Amino acid sequence: MSSQFLLAFFLVLLVLGYEVQGAQGLQQDDPGSPALFGKVQESISSYWDTAKAAAQELYQKTYLTSVDEKLRDMYSKSSAAMSTYAGIFTDQLFTLLKGE
Template identity: 25%
Template structure:
């Protein structure tokens, strides 16, 4: 019986000691108006940057740069051909040899 009483007292003392070592909860610091506005702006900025990055990645997947370059090259080729033909026609209009 003495051992049971000693063990019970020891457990109670240890439980009280353990409770006294608990860390008190720290109350969350309330944010001021400026801090909450800055946090909101930062959130929307990050969200817009992420959205824009997603759009850029989608555009890169479409390979629009390559298609635009090919279109430009084909257009330059066609225009230079027709410009050469037009140049020859103008030249022959002004410098044609009269066969008479």
């Protein structure tokens, strides 16, 4: 949970920092100019790319192979158990509906 909080905090700081820099540059332009729209679009695109790169970097730093293997094992065991219980439930339902 702390890594998620750290990532969210970092992204908020990143966006606020870019907003401050962007606000200074946008005040100089005419509000109706097409160049302003291009700058805003470029700015949003750069925010997205920066956030995506930061998230990818954070994921790669916290990636553990043993956890991945445990998750895959847990998924396969739980799906096998669920299919067994679903089969039992289906049989009971058919027996209840069909009668004896």
